[in-house]
Amino acid sequence: MKLFGVDVGGTFTDVFYNDTEKQHTFIHKLPTTLADPAIGVIKGMIELSEMNGVAVHEIDHIFHGTTIGTNAILEFDGAKTGMITTKGYKDILHIGRHQRPQNYSIMQDIPWQHRPLVQRRNRKTVSERMGPAKGEIIEPLNEEEVIAAIHELKELGVESIIVGFLFSYINPEHEERVVELIKEEYPEAFITTSSGVSPQFREFERFTTASLNGFIGPKVKGYIDNLSSGLKEASITADLHIMCSNGGVATPENIAEKPVNTLLSGPAAGILGGAYAGVLSDRKKLITFDVGGTSADIGIVTEQGFGEASARDTWIAGYPVMVPMIDIHTIGAGGGSIAYIDEGGLFKVGPKSAGSVPGPACYGHGGTLPTISDANVVLGRLDQENFLGGEMKLHVEAAHKVIAELAEKLEMTKEETAEGILTILNNNMANAIREKTIQKGADPREFSLVAFGGAGPLHAIDVARELKIPEIIIPAYPGINSATGLLTTDLKYDVIKTEFMLSDSLNLSILNKDFQSLEEGLKKQLLKDLVEEENISMQRFVECRYIGQGYELRVPFPSEELTNHNIIDCFNLFHEIHKNEYGHSFESTPIEIVNIRVVGTGKMPKLRKEKVNGSSDLGAAIVKKEHVLFRHKGELQKMETLHYQRELLPAGKWLEGPAIILQKDTTTVIPPGNQFVVEEYGNLIIKVGEQS
Numbered sequence: 001m002k003l004f005g006v007d008v009g010g011t012f013t014d015v016f017y018n019d020t021e022k023q024h025t026f027i028h029k030l031p032t033t034l035a036d037p038a039i040g041v042i043k044g045m046i047e048l049s050e051m052n053g054v055a056v057h058e059i060d061h062i063f064h065g066t067t068i069g070t071n072a073i074l075e076f077d078g079a080k081t082g083m084i085t086t087k088g089y090k091d092i093l094h095i096g097r098h099q100r101p102q103n104y105s106i107m108q109d110i111p112w113q114h115r116p117l118v119q120r121r122n123r124k125t126v127s128e129r130m131g132p133a134k135g136e137i138i139e140p141l142n143e144e145e146v147i148a149a150i151h152e153l154k155e156l157g158v159e160s161i162i163v164g165f166l167f168s169y170i171n172p173e174h175e176e177r178v179v180e181l182i183k184e185e186y187p188e189a190f191i192t193t194s195s196g197v198s199p200q201f202r203e204f205e206r207f208t209t210a211s212l213n214g215f216i217g218p219k220v221k222g223y224i225d226n227l228s229s230g231l232k233e234a235s236i237t238a239d240l241h242i243m244c245s246n247g248g249v250a251t252p253e254n255i256a257e258k259p260v261n262t263l264l265s266g267p268a269a270g271i272l273g274g275a276y277a278g279v280l281s282d283r284k285k286l287i288t289f290d291v292g293g294t295s296a297d298i299g300i301v302t303e304q305g306f307g308e309a310s311a312r313d314t315w316i317a318g319y320p321v322m323v324p325m326i327d328i329h330t331i332g333a334g335g336g337s338i339a340y341i342d343e344g345g346l347f348k349v350g351p352k353s354a355g356s357v358p359g360p361a362c363y364g365h366g367g368t369l370p371t372i373s374d375a376n377v378v379l380g381r382l383d384q385e386n387f388l389g390g391e392m393k394l395h396v397e398a399a400h401k402v403i404a405e406l407a408e409k410l411e412m413t414k415e416e417t418a419e420g421i422l423t424i425l426n427n428n429m430a431n432a433i434r435e436k437t438i439q440k441g442a443d444p445r446e447f448s449l450v451a452f453g454g455a456g457p458l459h460a461i462d463v464a465r466e467l468k469i470p471e472i473i474i475p476a477y478p479g480i481n482s483a484t485g486l487l488t489t490d491l492k493y494d495v496i497k498t499e500f501m502l503s504d505s506l507n508l509s510i511l512n513k514d515f516q517s518l519e520e521g522l523k524k525q526l527l528k529d530l531v532e533e534e535n536i537s538m539q540r541f542v543e544c545r546y547i548g549q550g551y552e553l554r555v556p557f558p559s560e561e562l563t564n565h566n567i568i569d570c571f572n573l574f575h576e577i578h579k580n581e582y583g584h585s586f587e588s589t590p591i592e593i594v595n596i597r598v599v600g601t602g603k604m605p606k607l608r609k610e611k612v613n614g615s616s617d618l619g620a621a622i623v624k625k626e627h628v629l630f631r632h633k634g635e636l637q638k639m640e641t642l643h644y645q646r647e648l649l650p651a652g653k654w655l656e657g658p659a660i661i662l663q664k665d666t667t668t669v670i671p672p673g674n675q676f677v678v679e680e681y682g683n684l685i686i687k688v689g690e691q692s
Contacts, residue, residue: 001605005486007065011293011356014480015044026052038227059238063486065266069216078215082122082158111318117211124149135171150185160214164194164207190217198322205320213260220259246324248492271299273485274450277475280681291456294353296333324494335373335455339421349424362399374399375418380628389664430466452481457668476682479665491602503591522600531602543595612682621648
C-alpha cells in the first residue's frame with residue numbers, strides 16, 4: 001500500500017509518504033497556502049512524489065488533517081447562519097446556562113453573547129412541541145410557519161440553516177420534516193439538524209454544536225470539494241479520508257455533512273503520532289507535547305490509550321461543543337509567539353502569533369516583532385544554513401534587530417532578553433502540562449514526554465526539567481508527527497442515544513434493543529464506506545452519573561447481551577472510574593445511565609515499523625561545531641556545541657550534550673548535562689539531567 005498523510009497547520013503543510021511493502025518513507029514540508037490550503041496539499045504531494053520517483057496515480061490512500069473548521073471559528077469567519085427553533089426558545093443560544101466562564105470577572109468575554117454564531121434577527125421560531133419522556137407529539141409542526149421562516153431566511157441572505165427543536169434527541173420527526181421543506185424551498189442552503197449532529201440532551205450545548213456545524217459547514221464543504229476536484233485534476237485517484245476529533249478518520253461525504261467533527265483534526269492526529277512513538281519505544285505512559293508555529297497542544301496517553309474529553313470539557317474558542325473529542329489542552333505558545341511588554345509594563349510571550357505571514361523576523365518575510373524563533377536564532381539554537389533542510393535560509397540580522405529593540409525597552413542585554421523569552425514560554429507550557437497531570441492526580445515524573453511539532457524538540461528539555469520528567473522521546477519525524485499519526489488510525493464513527501435510566505429500575509430489554517439498533521446503523525455506514533465486514537468492530541459505552549450529579553463519566557460496556565449479572569460489573573467499574581476522577585465514590589447511591597454510545601471502527605491500512613539505517617561512524621553525523629548560548633553554572637555562556645545530522649547518527653550509541661540535532665522538519669536542542677541515543681526504530685531518547 002502507498003499511503004500519504006497530509007496535515008495542514010497555520011504555518012506549514014506537512015506531507016508524509018509510506019510504502020508499506022517496500023518500507024520506503026519520505027517527508028516534505030512547505031508553507032501553508034492560507035488563501036486555499038488545498039493548493040498546498042496537492043502541491044506538497046506532487047513535489048514529494050516527483051522528488052522521490054513516486055507515481056501519483058499509484059497512491060492508494062490519502063489521510064488528511066485540516067484546520068479549516070477550527071480556523072473559521074477562531075477567526076469568526078464562517079457562513080451567515082440562520083436558525084429555525086421551537087416557539088418561545090429563540091434565545092437559548094444567547095442565555096446559555098446562566099453560567100459565566102469566569103465567575104468573578106466583570107470584564108470577561110462570553111463568546112456566545114459577544115460573537116453569536118446565529119444573529120438574533122436570523123433566529124426564527126415555529127409552533128411545534130415534543131414531549132420530554134417518550135418524544136410524543138404534544139403540538140404538531142406548523143408547516144406554514146416553517147415555509148414562511150425559510151423564505152424570510154432566504155431573503156436575509158442566510159447561507160446555512162440550523163434546525164433545533166426541544167427534545168428532538170428523543171424524536172427527530174419534526175426536524176427531519178423541516179429539512180424536507182428547506183430542500184424544497186431553499187435547496188442551496190447548507191442544512192444542519194441538532195438531532196443529526198448531537199442527538200443528546202442539554203439544549204444549549206446541542207443547539208450550539210449544531211450552530212458550529214452550520215457556521216463552518218459551507219466553508220469546509222467548499223474546501224473538501226476543491227480538494228477532491230484538485231486531486232482529480234492532478235490524476236490522484238486515491239481514497240481520501242479526513243481526520244476527526246475522535247481519533248479516527250471519516251469519508252469526505254461524512255465530513256461535508258458534519259464538519260464539526262473535524263474541529264481538533266490536526267491535534268488529534270498529533271496525539272496518535274505520539275502514541276505510535278511510544279509503541280516503538282515500548283512506553284505506555286506518555287505526555288504528548290506538540291508545539292507548532294502558533295500553539296502548543298498537550299495530551300495524555302496511558303495503558304488504556306488516550307482519553308476522551310467529557311461533556312463539561314469540550315470547548316472550542318469558548319463555545320461548548322458536544323461531539324466526541326480526544327482530550328487535548330491547547331495554549332497559544334509556538335515558534336511564532338510574539339514577545340512584548342503589556343500596558344502594565346509586564347514582559348509577556350503569546351498568545352498572539354506572527355503566523356506564517358509575515359512570520360518571525362528571521363523568516364525574512366517582513367516580520368518586525370520579536371518571536372520565539374527569533375530568540376532561538378539569537379541564542380544560536382537555530383542554524384542559519386540548515387533550517388528546513390537547507391531549503392530556507394534564516395535572516396539572522398533581522399532576528400537580532402527585533403530582539404535588540406525589545407531588550408532596549410527592558411534594559412537587558414540582547415542575549416538575556418532572548419533567554420527570558422524562552423523561559424516565559426517554557427513556564428507557560430509547563431503550567432499547561434500541570435493542568436493535565438498534577439491537577440488531575442497524575443505524577444508527570446512517571447511519564448515520558450513525547451515532543452514533536454516544529455518547535456517541540458527545541459523546548460522539550462527545559463519543560464521536562466521544570467516538571468522533573470525523566471525522559472523525552474523525539475519521534476523520527478517530529479516536525480510532521482501529525483501527518484505520521486494520520487497513518488496509524490482507522491475509519492471511526494461515534495453514535496449516541498440519550499436513555500435516562502436508574503440502576504435500581506433498569507429496562508435491560510430496551511438497552512439491548514437500542515445498542516443493537518445503533519450498531520446496525522454503524523455497520524451499514526461502514527459497509528457503505530466499502531469496509532469489509534471482517535474489518536468492522538464495535539465498542540459499547542455508557543455515560544453514567546450518580547443521581548443528582550450534573551455531569552457524567554464514560555464507562556466501557558460489554559459487547560454481549562446485557563444481563564442482571566454482567567451489568568453489576570459495569571456499575572462497579574463506574575464506581576472505580578469515579579474514584580479515580582474525583583477521589584471518592586458512593587457505592588450505595590443509585591447510578592443514572594444518561595447516554596449509551598457505540599463506536600464503530602473500520603480497519604484501514606497503516607504505517608509499518610521501519611528500522612533506521614544511520615551510520616556506523618559517528619564522525620559522519622557531525623555537521624560542524626559552533627558556539628551556542630546555554631545557562632551553565634548559573635551563567636548564560638557560550639559553549640562549544642556539536643551539530644549532528646540526525647539521519648546519520650548511529651543507533652544505540654549514547655552521547656552527551658550540549659548538542660544541536662538537525663533534520664529537515666525540526667531542530668532538537670540538547671543543553672549540557674543531558675544524554676541521548678537513537679533507538680532501533682528511529683526514536684531519539686533523551687535522559688533528562690539536572691541543569692548544570
